[in-house]
Amino acid sequence: MLEVSGLTKRFGGFTAVSGVSFSVAEGEILGLIGPNGSGKSTTFNLIAGLHAPSAGSVRLKGEEIGGLLPASICHRGIARTFQIPRPFRKLSLLENVAIAAFYGQDRKVSREQAYAAAADALGLVQLPAGPEARVDGLGAAGLKKLELARALATGPKLLLLDEPTEGIQPNVVQQIGDVVEKLRGERNMTVLLVEQKLPFARRLAQHFCILERGRVAASGKMSELTNELVDRYLKV
Numbered sequence: 001m002l003e004v005s006g007l008t009k010r011f012g013g014f015t016a017v018s019g020v021s022f023s024v025a026e027g028e029i030l031g032l033i034g035p036n037g038s039g040k041s042t043t044f045n046l047i048a049g050l051h052a053p054s055a056g057s058v059r060l061k062g063e064e065i066g067g068l069l070p071a072s073i074c075h076r077g078i079a080r081t082f083q084i085p086r087p088f089r090k091l092s093l094l095e096n097v098a099i100a101a102f103y104g105q106d107r108k109v110s111r112e113q114a115y116a117a118a119a120d121a122l123g124l125v126q127l128p129a130g131p132e133a134r135v136d137g138l139g140a141a142g143l144k145k146l147e148l149a150r151a152l153a154t155g156p157k158l159l160l161l162d163e164p165t166e167g168i169q170p171n172v173v174q175q176i177g178d179v180v181e182k183l184r185g186e187r188n189m190t191v192l193l194v195e196q197k198l199p200f201a202r203r204l205a206q207h208f209c210i211l212e213r214g215r216v217a218a219s220g221k222m223s224e225l226t227n228e229l230v231d232r233y234l235k236v
């Protein structure tokens with residue numbers, strides 16, 4: 001589904017992502033792990049088109065997408081959540097998600113279709129879809145769920161989740177895990193998951209890629225990673 005090869009991003013003299021390579025098979029969940037500042041979000045930004053790569057390639061089903069604009073990448077079937085949600089605060093939850101459904105899909109949709117897709121996505125993450133449901137008053141968990149609903153409403157084949165459980169309560173972490181499992185099980189969605197909560201990552205991901213200072217320190221299944229790496233990054 002996705003093949004990242006030699007991906008590099010320099011900001012001035014600083015190399016945030018350096019020769020990163022990994023691939024994600026269709027229907028798989030790959031956990032992208034690593035300490036703060038190791039280049040996880042920048043990798044997402046390169047895949048989703050927020051940044052153009054300084055070098056390397058990003059292929060979706062064999063087609064090069066590195067350097068395309070975010071809207072164009074979204075229309076090809078990649079949706080991402082942001083680590084820090086920034087919804088439209090004055091709009092309802094439904095309107096926030098409907099905008100994603102309206103502009104993010106690869107086909108022209110009517111206003112009604114966009115609202116229907118938005119209600120569907122909000123239902124999946126268990127947020128209310130009524131016109132009275134506002135962004136103000138949503139806690140950290142609600143904002144993360146809204147972020148996920150906005151991504152889902154674009155109808156992605158590949159979902160990039162950037163720390164979807166950061167700062168939220170254990171019971172909601174479970175709920176979000178259930179949603180991701182359902183997406184993979186029922187919709188055969190492919191997921192790239194950036195996550196610091198390692199029990200959560202281990203519950204969902206089949207393979208891991210560990211970043212350290214912008215480089216791949218190791219990758220593989222749990223059973224293929226060394227004890228030292230597991231102790232350092234992946235212990236429950």
Ligand SMILES: Nc1ncnc2c1ncn2[C@@H]1O[C@H](COP(=O)(O)OP(=O)(O)O)[C@@H](O)[C@H]1O
Nearest residue numbers: 011014016034035036037038039040041042043
């Ligand atoms: N737009 C940017 N300009 C300059 N430096 C950046 C930019 N984005 C990220 N960085 C730097 O790149 C490094 C990796 O950041 P990031 O990808 O956000 O890490 P992670 O998500 O793994 O915590 C950090 O040192 C960060 O300060």
Ligand SMILES: [Mg+2]
Nearest residue numbers: 040041042083
């Ligand atoms: Mg990050």
